[in-house]
Amino acid sequence: MAERPGSRHRSLYKLMGSPPWKEAFRQGCLERMRNSRDRLLNKYRQAGGSMSGGAQNTLLVQEVMEEEWNALQSVESWPQAWTQLEEPMDLAVLEEIQQELIDQEQHIISEYEKSLQFDEECLSVMLAEWEANSLICPVCTKYNLRIASGLVVCQCGLYIPSHSPEVTEQKLRACLEDNVNEHSAHCPHTPEFSVTEGTEEKSTLLMSCLACDTWAVIL
Numbered sequence: 001m002a003e004r005p006g007s008r009h010r011s012l013y014k015l016m017g018s019p020p021w022k023e024a025f026r027q028g029c030l031e032r033m034r035n036s037r038d039r040l041l042n043k044y045r046q047a048g049g050s051m052s053g054g055a056q057n058t059l060l061v062q063e064v065m066e067e068e069w070n071a072l073q074s075v076e077s078w079p080q081a082w083t084q085l086e087e088p089m090d091l092a093v094l095e096e097i098q099q100e101l102i103d104q105e106q107h108i109i110s111e112y113e114k115s116l117q118f119d120e121e122c123l124s125v126m127l128a129e130w131e132a133n134s135l136i137c138p139v140c141t142k143y144n145l146r147i148a149s150g151l152v153v154c155q156c157g158l159y160i161p162s163h164s165p166e167v168t169e170q171k172l173r174a175c176l177e178d179n180v181n182e183h184s185a186h187c188p189h190t191p192e193f194s195v196t197e198g199t200e201e202k203s204t205l206l207m208s209c210l211a212c213d214t215w216a217v218i219l
Helices: 007-014 019-035 037-046 061-073 091-131 169-184
Strands: 146-148 151-153 159-161 192-196 204-209 214-217
Touching: 019 037, 019 061, 019 091, 037 091, 061 091, 169 204, 169 214
Parallel strands: none
Antiparallel strands: 146 151, 151 159, 192 204, 204 214
């Protein structure tokens, strides 16, 4: 956040001093922050995936507080109540709500970072398994692939008559590693693999990622 509560946000101090109104503003801000998870993470990614601590460096707290304040003022059923907002709100109350939002924002980012770390670990395991002697099936990540005469099969049910009779385990391994590494260069999430069941055409092994909305034909 660019600045601590001050003259720019003086109107926020005019919240009604009664506990119910304070609680309504507090709950509204917390709910708005929860519902703004995608917007927060977009800002976090745009900031380079890092931020230092402190209220001055929050990403969405000030916006959430201002948006909720404006939303409360626009509620038609409250006009008479808002005319009673004459006594300034205790600054400590506003800062307490602000700190709750900061904590919630940091919790969302922390959970996102844990998710990224898990994806990175999964990717490392996947690549390590591919580099082993046997080629692990990218679809089930459990059984070994078997390749013979251009046919790629797995115990999990994967069955692909290859478009290229010259396909070998080494060529498929290299193709998988190249595509995964190329994807990881611009997206931290682990891609998924699936087989398309064609009616007229042969089945195809696809790599896709919902996080960055990309896909690639592997085989």
